[in-house]
Amino acid sequence: MSTVDVNPIPPSTRSAQRRMRLICLNVALAWVAPAGAEALDLARAYEAARLNDPTFRAAIAALDAGREEKILGRAQLLPSIAATYTTNRNTTRSTQGQVTASTEATQTSTATSTSTITNDRLQTASAFTGPLSGQPRESQRRVTDSDAATQTDSTGHSTVDETEIETNKFRDTTTALQLRQPLINFGAMAGYRQGKALSAASEARFRSQQQELMVRVAEVYAGALFAEESRRLALTQLVTLNEQQTTNERMLSSGEGTQTDVLETRAKRALAEAQLIEAEDALLVARNRLIAMTGVRATSFAPLKTDIVTTSTLASTPEDWHGLAMTQNGLLEALRYQVEAAHQEVNKAESGHYPRLDLVASVRRENFRSNVNPISNTTTSVGDSSSTSTTTGSTSSVSTGSAPLLNESSNSNFTTTSNSAATSSSRFNAEQNLATRRRTTNHVVGVELNVPLFSGGAVSARTRQVAARLIQAQAEMDARVDEVLLELNRQLRLQQSTTLRVQALEQAVESGRIAVDATIKSTAAGVRTNLDVLNARERLVTAERELADARYAHLLAFLRLRFNAGVLTEDDLMQLAGR
Template sequence: MMKKSWKRLNLIATACSILVMSAGQAQAMGLLQAYEAALVNDPTYRAAVSENVAGKEYRNIGRAGLLPTIQYSYGTSKNKAEITSPSTNFLGQPTGGFTESNYDYTSITNSVSLRQVLFSLDATARYKQGIAQTNYSDAIFSARSKDLIIRLTTAYADVKFAEDQQDLFRAQRDAYAEQKRINERMFEKGEGTKTDMLETQAKLDVAEAQVIEAQDNLLNAKNAFSAIVGSEVNQLDGLRPEFTVMPVTLSSFEEWMTIATESNPEIAAAKYSVEAAELEISKAKAGHTPRLELNAGYNRGLSDSITTRTQDQTIKSVGVQLVIPIYSGGYVTAISNQAIANRDKAKADLDSTKNRISIELRKQFNAVQTSLTKISALQKSVNSATLLVEATKQSVKGGVRINLDVLGSEQQLVAAKRDLAQAKYNYLISFLRLRVTAGNISVDDVQTVAAYFIPN
């Protein structure tokens, strides 16, 4: 089902990319549209596609050693010969002289040969190794296909978070600017202080710098995102106001780890690497085993030598050839020992991959599990900070608080909103990372996350 979903999305990705490129200018885009464009335009993914196409040929390369090889050759040459021989009489007795003969003739040769392996442990091991290498290539491509989802979603969230920061810092700057105008009016009426004015100006200057920095961060985030989707984007869909955490279908980490062990493409690739290394040992040791081949040939020669210059010969042959290796200078032993060491390394790499996947899976599992509490707490923090700003402004009017308290409460609100937005983006990324690490992600999961965003 998952493969069908990927194929379906790949088919519509090309059409969507054409629409994207035909626009010829920056445009609005949602997460699902971005993913469809990335499938066609992302250089890293396109490189993975080409690498996978090349990797699939390992199977055919290995199989070629078990199939017959047929060769045809044709040759022609112009020959001139001078032969000096002792002269003889009519009785065939030497006369003591010499006779010189000149020949001028054309030679033509045609031959077809066939070779078929009947028994070869080396060729068998190469075929099986080719299958393992093709499977390894497919697993690596699957991993990189899933990695595209994470890279794209992370880049998308980086753009949206940079936009959030810019908007919040602009709002903060505008608030400080308004507060500065109020301070100036109050000072002119003799109700304010010079200290309040200077304090607000200092905060305003910092806010201006933060706005400029946020603009640079947003530009950099957009450039990174555009490099993945292949076009400039002037607007991305934003988060929905209502945000609910998705239920986790599997409640325990052990269940997720079981799925990852069976489905994670990186673990699968490491297993195929071990299999290929095992077969490399078999291939190396096959250098000490006999090889049996069937050979067949068809040869036709016209004047192919001086003795047959007037003859047209046709020779057909069928036979078997047995090759028994005896000694190769220690080559077979050396490459066998090398292959064993590489096999042991592949097994260690497999264990390392399993450990890394386990750590990452637990990290994302915990992140998803705690997201509901974290987002809920940060939402309450935003609500409280909003109320605090209003209450502090009222207290200033009543003479209970001072201008510094207002600036502090507004800064607290900015930080709370930023942290809430970041927590939501982190949750969505962790949701996808959990499934990517487990190896059971599908296009439906991308669509699920895309539904959290709506056009602004």
């Protein structure tokens, strides 16, 4: 056997390299297994995912929200009761203007008196007699706390008198209670049916999402197991190649081997190291996915039971599986309810053309309280000594009309001529603060008819819009049915094919082990070469990896088939976990 003339690597260097690689390998394995982690099986992973998986928690929230749709729809048919309470404080001030004609003497006296009585309190009298004529004055003038707006034109024949005559402060309180019961409301009936359909759709969708969670957990868990198996096979192959390289180097140093055998083994070993690094990365990713779904950090995973019975008594032919999917698949059932909800939305939109009849009963109570400060209806006179001295030698007086005047507190400069001053004072005080209180209660029971006549075309446009969305919902349901049936056929075929594939790969693994032993013996006898041994071991590792992949694919096909048919249960998952 010929040899290749190359410089072999010194044994000391090779030993150092082997030690370094083993140290790196141990460090990598320690880094992959996180601290504080624990063992995990499929059943426990599923229970943890129900609590931690964000997608499933969102599905639970959607279910809770969907269940309220039925209650919201029913509320449109039940009576509504509303209570209102209103309170207000109001202040009203009234003013009055008057144009009067008077004599020249009176005008002069009025001007003089106006400048004197501004912001003075009025004193009332039951009657007033002029000091000169001895007869009651017929012309009267209203005077308030504000400036008396008495104006005289250039000829002295008319006056304008603008006076505040009343201040009214009042408070009103209103309490009302109303009950409204729909009697005829086609839109409310359609809304109730729509709410029932939407609640049923949320229930069916959640059932599908719960089954989907089982499949997702099984997929992630099987992925972690396969990554762990791949790393184990890569590590086994690397250890075997290390032993093979040691043997080849020893044989080369003793003159029995060749440099070619050493180089071939070294190349295979380097490739195995790369495969090990790739397997470790895949395992880390798989573990992180499982941690994200379950929230559990695990160092090891319990194996799945691969010898389960995957045949079903529920269906045996593709047609039977199709029938199960059409009746049991939660997603298809949810879509059917969605179509029903869209149909009720059309009915609700069309109800905008129909009349509505409601029973209405109400109780309304009003409380009213006011405080009025009116001006006395009696005559008011003004006396002023300075006015008397500046007029025609007689004391003139101005008497106002009978309209009520405002009384407010100020320093009085008025003199009152009356037959009885005590009598006029008591009447003034009685009218000083007038208070009014009124309470009203109103009971109403009746019916209210609402007949829509014209809404600008909004009802017709809304009806056309929801009718188009109904067609859209039906088309989407048909598309989803096709997808489910296609996936069902694929998983059914995959389950059947993986069964045969597993059987074939089991034979391949068994044959590969025998072939490796035979090749080693043939190499020792000089019939086979070192490369034949390396290739036989590589084929064995590949067959073992494919066998593990086929077993997990067979189990997942079993779960996906039952999921698409809508008959997947937790018992199926526990069967895979070996419980």
